[in-house]
Amino acid sequence: MAVGNQTVSEMKSRVRLPIRRPRSLLVEDEYAALERRRDLLRLKDLDVIEATSEAEAYDRLRDIGFRVDVVMTDLNLTPGSDTIEGVDIAQTVAEYSGQAVPLYAYSGKRRRLAEDRQRLFKQVVLKSASSSRVREVFNSAAEDARQHFKVSVEQAESMLSAVGPKPQPLSKPELSLIRDLVAGAAPSGWPIAGVPDRVGFLPLTQHAVGVPYGVVSREERPDRIYASVVGHEYLYGYGADAEDAVSALEDVVRGFAELVDQEDAESSFSDSENAVGPSRRMRKLFFALRAREEEFTRDDAFSGQ
Numbered sequence: 001m002a003v004g005n006q007t008v009s010e011m012k013s014r015v016r017l018p019i020r021r022p023r024s025l026l027v028e029d030e031y032a033a034l035e036r037r038r039d040l041l042r043l044k045d046l047d048v049i050e051a052t053s054e055a056e057a058y059d060r061l062r063d064i065g066f067r068v069d070v071v072m073t074d075l076n077l078t079p080g081s082d083t084i085e086g087v088d089i090a091q092t093v094a095e096y097s098g099q100a101v102p103l104y105a106y107s108g109k110r111r112r113l114a115e116d117r118q119r120l121f122k123q124v125v126l127k128s129a130s131s132s133r134v135r136e137v138f139n140s141a142a143e144d145a146r147q148h149f150k151v152s153v154e155q156a157e158s159m160l161s162a163v164g165p166k167p168q169p170l171s172k173p174e175l176s177l178i179r180d181l182v183a184g185a186a187p188s189g190w191p192i193a194g195v196p197d198r199v200g201f202l203p204l205t206q207h208a209v210g211v212p213y214g215v216v217s218r219e220e221r222p223d224r225i226y227a228s229v230v231g232h233e234y235l236y237g238y239g240a241d242a243e244d245a246v247s248a249l250e251d252v253v254r255g256f257a258e259l260v261d262q263e264d265a266e267s268s269f270s271d272s273e274n275a276v277g278p279s280r281r282m283r284k285l286f287f288a289l290r291a292r293e294e295e296f297t298r299d300d301a302f303s304g305q
Helices: 006-012 031-043 055-062 085-096 131-163 172-181 242-266 277-303
Strands: 023-027 045-052 068-074 101-109 123-126 198-203 210-218 221-229 231-241
Touching: 023 031, 023 055, 023 085, 023 131, 023 221, 031 045, 031 068, 031 131, 031 172, 055 123, 068 085, 068 131, 085 101, 101 131, 123 131, 131 198, 172 210, 198 242, 210 231, 210 242, 210 277, 231 242, 231 277, 242 277
Parallel strands: 023 045, 023 068, 068 101, 101 123
Antiparallel strands: 198 210, 210 221, 221 231
């Protein structure tokens, strides 16, 4: 059976994740300045992780497994001192990052940083810079975040494409990368029920947008195999073998997707206003599935396919 110019089997060999938005870490000790810079980043369609101190920045980074797409930090985070905690934050992110995360900084005064420290940052801008210069820097940071995020998505989708039609073992770093990119997923730094034995991909739409899933067995139920959405372990199915478990999972996911669509059609509330906890994360997942499918549908229409 053909869909457009491709067969169903060809389309199913492709992997397209329901992805979150690019993520920025913003560190600023002055709340008014934090709000202004946060709004600038959000206008660029970035998720913003906020921190007002070095310690809080590390807490936020640990929550997300140090997976961030751009860092924007004040160099001095201690009023009345001449410290440069922003450099320490940048060094820590650089050490933990498997890929080079773009790092930006701003400062209330001109500073002469050691050459190795200066090289950490793509740009350092003065707080007193003109508004046009500030916009230029934030535009650059947002574009760098999107590019870094794009590379991560391509890497994760390539890994899942290589898995093939049957779930396969993946390393913990590979699983962590995939989990981090799925919209609404519990952050990779959070404890989860267990690391999957094998990981696969379940396509759900015409353009092969779908969900990654993990397969696990449990000692207390040796007669069952469980399959759950990576990052959304409350969405699961089970059966006598992996094939049955994945089939049951597909029924669960499609059922909840229909429920979310129905609630969305009947309500004027946004996902953040209408849900909390796992419900909020689930809505983010299904909204991302819908948005990614619509993106590829528009691309097809534009290209005349």
